[in-house]
Amino acid sequence: MTRRLRLVVTPSGASAGAALQAVDLNCVFKTGGADVKVLHDLTFEVKEGELVCLLGPSGCGKSTLLKIIAGFLAPSSGRVLVQGRAVVKPGADRGVVFQEDALFPWLTAAENIAFGLKGRLPGKALAAEVTRYLELVGLSPFRDYLPRQLSGGMKQRVAMARVLILKPQLLLMDEPFGALDAQTREEMQTLLLSLWAELGHTILFVTHDINEAVFLADRVLVMEKGPGRIRREMRVALPRPRRKEGEAFHRWYRQIRSELRSEDRL
Template sequence: MTGRPLLSLKGVSKVFRNGGDVLEVLSGVSCDIMEGEQVCLLGRSGCGKSTLLRIVAGFLLPDAGHVEIGGERITAPGSDRCMVFQEDALFPWLTVRENVAFGARRKMPRGTLDSEVNRYLEKVGLASFGDYLPRQISGGMQQRVALARVLILRPRVLLMDEPFGALDALTRREMHKLFLSLMKETNGTSLFVTHDVEEAVTLADRILVMSRTPGRIRADIPVALCRPRDRFDGTFVRLCREVQDLLASEAVIA
């Protein structure tokens, strides 16, 4: 990690309007994320986690405050930020190989692209599935394709909105290992949303616990545990309990 933040959120607020109704979703959210950090947004449903992620992606603009990447203000989507969603969002008529190549077609010559697609399929363990259609592979495999499709673009920040939430427990743990391996290999930076406390403690270097609407960062919790992390380790269990207590107290406050 370097000394200068890669991603900075500065007083980000967001309001949604529907006729005469006004809903304040986010209020004054500020934080810095360093290069190479894995940072989790954790909170109850409706606290604005996904909205904040979409503001960082450039899909939404804040009503107050702003977001910077590398010191430059974010005003629109860009290839320096790529999103992985809970639903795989693959093109069903394209093969696995074609899905991985889709976003990079305009950025790479054909020969380089073919080589890079093969390399990333190998990284995610799908080298022999390149000619399959999405419907012919499992949900876990589809999420591997989605991960390869964004990583081939080499984004500065990987944004993930509950990407493993729809997977069964064993597949989810396999995806955790794959994600951490890829982030370590590339010194990648990520900001991801989850409502699963154990997943947050497993993956994150820091956990940003958000309050109920309007969403604010209530706590910034460092996760100073060596990897790979043992979910039965006493320190791991205590940290999970600490975070769960924070979420529970937020419910009482609300």
């Protein structure tokens, strides 16, 4: 059920069907004069249309890795390729959703979603797109609400819609539901799966939560820390739609949990 990571990279650097490749990534931070290695020789790929969860203990470098892929941070060595092209800076091919996304507090839900497309589409076409994405995330009745009038889950729906409307090829999500209560979190997981089925993005999703990873992922990359590296890759062979109750789901939960070293337990 598990296998060691192997990546075949063609001479051009592109591997067939890969939306994302990370090759020999290392990241060292200078802290108080000392070098601290945060990521060590990370190599993996995510295929077109795949939903991959990155699971690992706090401090193992998950956010650092996402920032490197997003182009916010340069690795100390190694490279990232998106659709075969080297990442050197942020770009419209990648959309990022964080745990608590700062919406513009003075703009309504609809205006927040429209913001990134303003001036890039004629007014009517933009309005139609915003209406479509409001509907996709279930917020049509709340289009004119300000962020302070929305619940945490609704704000994350706006955050997802305003990224998705830009049609990134790769969606990078850093614990996007981590601040939500359990029930809202489950609703958001189901929403993400329906958006994924409808829009067909490639998704790299960071989580602390084994349940969330088993529910969402085609594959789980289990990380360990000190320095951060990928310990194991596991393909979650559970049919969709998945149910969190039931023995098969729990078997996967236990199997992934056993891959986390005791000192790396979440």
